[in-house]
Amino acid sequence: MKKTRQFSDSCSSVMFVMFVMSCFLVLFSYTDSLSHVNNALRIQNTFFSEADNDEFEVVRYTWKCESNKCVRYHTNKQEVSLNTCNMMCSQPSLWPKPEKVIVTYKNSTVIDKTRISFNFSTQWQVYNMLINTTDLFKRNLELLKPGNQTTPRATLHIIISIQDSTTDKLKLGTNEKYHLVVENNDNLEAVIVAETYFGARHALETLSQLIWYDDVIDELRILHNVDIIDSPKFPHRGVMIDTARNYFPLDLIKKVVDGMAMSKLNVLHLHVTDAVSFPIVLPRVKQLAAFGAYGRDMIYTPEDIKDLVQYSLTRGIKVLLEVDAPGHVNAGWNFAGESLNKKYVICGESDILNGHLNPDNDEALLVLEDIYNDLLELSGYNEMFHMGSDEVNLTCWKGTQAVKTKKAENSMKQFWASYTNQMLERLKIANDGRYPDHIIMWSSPLTESSELDTLDVKVTIQHWLGNPSSILRRGHKVIYSTVGQWYLDCGFGMWKPSMTSGVCDPYTPWQKFYKHRPWVINGYRELALGGEVCLWTEEVEIDSLETRIWPRSAAFAERVWSDPDTMNDYDVYTRLVSFVDRLRSRGIKSSAMWPRWCSQNPGKC
Numbered sequence: 375m376k377k378t379r380q381f382s383d384s385c386s387s388v389m390f391v392m393f394v395m396s397c398f399l400v401l402f403s404y405t406d407s408l409s410h411v412n413n414a415l416r417i418q419n420t421f422f423s424e425a426d427n428d429e430f431e432v433v434r435y436t437w438k439c440e441s442n443k444c445v446r447y448h449t450n451k452q453e454v455s456l457n458t459c460n461m462m463c464s465q466p467s468l469w470p471k472p473e474k475v476i477v478t479y480k481n482s483t484v485i486d487k488t489r490i491s492f493n494f495s496t497q498w499q500v501y502n503m504l505i506n507t508t509d510l511f512k513r514n515l516e517l518l519k520p521g522n523q524t525t526p527r528a529t530l531h532i533i534i535s536i537q538d539s540t541t542d543k544l545k546l547g548t549n550e551k552y553h554l555v556v557e558n559n560d561n562l563e564a565v566i567v568a569e570t571y572f573g574a575r576h577a578l579e580t581l582s583q584l585i586w587y588d589d590v591i592d593e594l595r596i597l598h599n600v601d602i603i604d605s606p607k608f609p610h611r612g613v614m615i616d617t618a619r620n621y622f623p624l625d626l627i628k629k630v631v632d633g634m635a636m637s638k639l640n641v642l643h644l645h646v647t648d649a650v651s652f653p654i655v656l657p658r659v660k661q662l663a664a665f666g667a668y669g670r671d672m673i674y675t676p677e678d679i680k681d682l683v684q685y686s687l688t689r690g691i692k693v694l695l696e697v698d699a700p701g702h703v704n705a706g707w708n709f710a711g712e713s714l715n716k717k718y719v720i721c722g723e724s725d726i727l728n729g730h731l732n733p734d735n736d737e738a739l740l741v742l743e744d745i746y747n748d749l750l751e752l753s754g755y756n757e758m759f760h761m762g763s764d765e766v767n768l769t770c771w772k773g774t775q776a777v778k779t780k781k782a783e784n785s786m787k788q789f790w791a792s793y794t795n796q797m798l799e800r801l802k803i804a805n806d807g808r809y810p811d812h813i814i815m816w817s818s819p820l821t822e823s824s825e826l827d828t829l830d831v832k833v834t835i836q837h838w839l840g841n842p843s844s845i846l847r848r849g850h851k852v853i854y855s856t857v858g859q860w861y862l863d864c865g866f867g868m869w870k871p872s873m874t875s876g877v878c879d880p881y882t883p884w885q886k887f888y889k890h891r892p893w894v895i896n897g898y899r900e901l902a903l904g905g906e907v908c909l910w911t912e913e914v915e916i917d918s919l920e921t922r923i924w925p926r927s928a929a930f931a932e933r934v935w936s937d938p939d940t941m942n943d944y945d946v947y948t949r950l951v952s953f954v955d956r957l958r959s960r961g962i963k964s965s966a967m968w969p970r971w972c973s974q975n976p977g978k979c
Contacts, residue, residue: 435974439463443944443977455590456974458482460952461597465945468583469953470638470932472604482595483558485585486527487515493531497539500571504534506688511578518959519587519594528558530596532581534566534574541570544640544692545757546812546903551605552577556584558598573605575690576638580604583956608904610853611934612641612694613927615919618648619911621672622919628685633924633962635689636953637931642686643694643760643906646674649722649729652706654679654697656752658744666706679752694814695749698762699742700793701770704729710737721770728767733776733793739800746804757811759801760836764816766790791825798830812903814853821845834903837892846898854905858882859890860930862909862922869912877912884950884967888929889941904934924964925954944977 436449437459444459460467462480492508494501541548549569554577556564564581568574584597613634615627631642646654652666654674667673683693704722707729718738722729731738750756768786771777771793782789802809809831815821817837822844826833834851835842838861842852857878858864865881868874893902907923907930914922928950932938951973954964972979 444948446975453590455588457586457952458588458590458595460948460976461584461586461595466584466597466600467586467949467952468580469928469949470935471938471949472580472602473936474603476601477597477599478601479599480597481558481599482597483562484527484588484591484593485530485562485596487512487519487594489527489529490515491529491531493533495533495535496571499539500536500542501539503542503571503688504536504574507575507578508532508534510688511582514582514960515585515594517961518585518956519592527593528562531561531563532566532578533563534577535568536571536574537567537569539571541572542687543755544572544687544690546609548572548609549605550576550609550640550690551603552580554580554600554602554604556581556596556598556600562596562598572640572690575635576604577602579636579638583953587959606638606640606935607937608902608934610641610904610906611639611931612643612853612904612906613639613923614643614645614855614906614908616645616648616909616911617653617674618645618651620915621651621653621668622911622916624674624678624682626916626919627682629920629962630923631682631686631689631691632960633920633927633957634691634931636957636960636962637928638690638935639927639931640691641694641906642682642691643696645696645698645910647697647706648702649704649727654695656745656748658748659741661709662706662741662745664706665709676748676752680754683753683755692755693753694755694758694760695753696760696762697745697749698764699745699797700731700763701766702727702729702762702764703731707738707741710735715775720774721767728770730767730770732774733771733789734774739796742797743800743804746801750804756805758814758834759805759810759812760814761797761801761833762816763794763818763821765818766820787820787823787825788828790820791828795828795830812851817842817845826850836906838908842892842896846896846901849901851901851903852898853903854892855908856890856892859886859892860905860907862907862926863911863914866913877910882926884926884929885941887926888933888946890933891937905930920963921965924957924962925950925967926965928953928957947972947979948976 434449434453435446436453437444437446437456439459439462442464444456444463462482465475490512494504496504550573552566552568552573554564554566566574566577568577580602584600585594588595613630634642651668652662653672655663655676657676663673686693703719704726707718710716710718715734717732718735718741719729720732768790771789772783772786777783777789780789812834813831814834814836817835817839821835822840827848832850834853835845836853836855838855838857845852859882861878861882864878865876867876893899907927909922951967954967957964968979
């Protein structure tokens with residue numbers, strides 16, 4: 375037993391030694407193989423790295439100005455960047471196109487974004503607004519070229535003179551004209567003269583577009599020896615966003631405001647509520663949001679609205695709040711009693727989209743008065759007021775006691791006018807006993823009827839469908855929002871099973887937004903206050919909001935700012951694609967205009 379055990383121990387020892395040796399050989403072999411793999415990867419990476427370096431060193435481009443167009447060439451020499459060529463070749467890449475641009479001598483200077491000085495000639499009423507907008511100017515330059523300057527460059531001195539320092543609210547009659555001169559004699563200097571803060575703000579926006587990032591030298595350049603005189607053709611230049619069908623966070627709406635400011639658009643029209651949701655918390659009737667918002671995290675508080683109003687005002691934009699009525703109501707209004715005469719809304723039980731205020735319940739008008747009070751206070755603005763009045767369905771009201779009492783079954787249009795006058799009276803009471811100067815209603819067959827003349831006040835019509843000739847003949851002012859021309863939601867098909875086609879298909883490209891001139895088609899130019907592009911949001915949510923708006927709203931912006939008679943394809947395309955790049959530099963998303971090759975080869979697409 376003992377010898378057998380010794381023999382067994384001896385065998386175990388030998389086997390252990392052999393196992394260790396075999397492991398060592400395997401490990402050595404693996405390590406050697408790994409070394410070969412690493413060497414191969416290193417060689418491969420070096421090869422591709424060198425190949426990449428060679429590729430980027432060999433394939434380089436420069437752009438030369440030929441016949442007022444930038445032409446791309448391969449080069450092994452110092453390049454001229456596309457941005458620099460676009461700015462220096464023909465007219466500067468400014469959007470929207472200014473009224474008058476004089477370039478006495480095309481030249482540019484590299485500037486230091488950290489060495490910009492401001493000198494104000496204004497009074498205290500708009501001083502803080504001016505401080506805020508100059509801070510934005512500097513922030514936008516930082517976004518254009520993040521990081522530190524490589525070497526000290528030229529200092530830009532900006533002198534701003536505002537002649538009327540008391541105008542701190544934007545109204546239809548506000549003077550938005552400006553004069554901007556950029557020179558480089560002994561000093562690099564930009565001089566801005568404007569009647570109001572709002573004109574000066576526009577001038578700073580134009581100045582920021584005279585500055586561009588030159589990716590060849592990794593620096594900012596400014597075009598000088600430039601004289602610009604500019605003012606808008608129309609006082610009302612807006613973007614309408616429906617925040618009821620789908621909810622959009624405040625920060626995202628502010629990004630839309632940023633893009634509007636760049637485009638010199640000046641009205642953010644929020645269609646805040648509709649039949650499907652009531653997301654705004656109104657202090658006098660909080661129940662509407664409590665019963666009508668999609669969720670606790672999908673509301674706009676009074677503080678949100680006031681913040682948005684001030685944020686927009688600094689950027690030259692007023693906020694127009696619309697709570698649609700008497701149609702397009704439902705969600706939120708069900709906090710009233712259950713009996714028929716106590717309900718605030720009727721006709722929405724089987725079809726939520728068909729809800730209308732109940733004319734048999736006078737308390738519905740009292741709630742509307744509270745709503746009007748809150749909207750006026752939150753916006754801080756009462757020159758214009760949007761009542762809604764979109765798509766009123768007279769069939770809904772036909773069997774009500776109110777109609778029977780007035781014996782209006784055979785003239786429902788007259789009943790509509792009578793009920794609208796009651797709404798107008800509530801607005802008048804909410805506005806301290808007087809009508810706002812411009813009361814806006816959506817166009818409809820009702821606004822095109824003779825009953826429009828029986829309203830207690832001459833209203834402004836936001837025209838979207840049909841022929842506005844009867845409205846114009848009666849002398850009503852018009853804000854154009856032509857469906858199929860200035861609707862941003864068209865072309866995305868059906869959004870509910872019962873539909874057979876999209877509401878306003880097909881898709882409308884930016885060129886159509888640019889070319890549409892309804893005041894030329896319909897005449898009565900003096901009655902056109904301007905226009906709004908409209909984004910109804912049945913098929914729009916957070917991720918797609920910005921790309922539905924840009925660049926098409928920018929194309930519209932030039933139409934209502936400078937309203938050029940013709941469209942020079944090369945000029946418009948080059949300037950607009952440069953503007954889209956600026957939008958993106960400021961973190962604003964935009965749909966693609968075309969393949970990038972077209973941008974790199976101006977005039978060839």
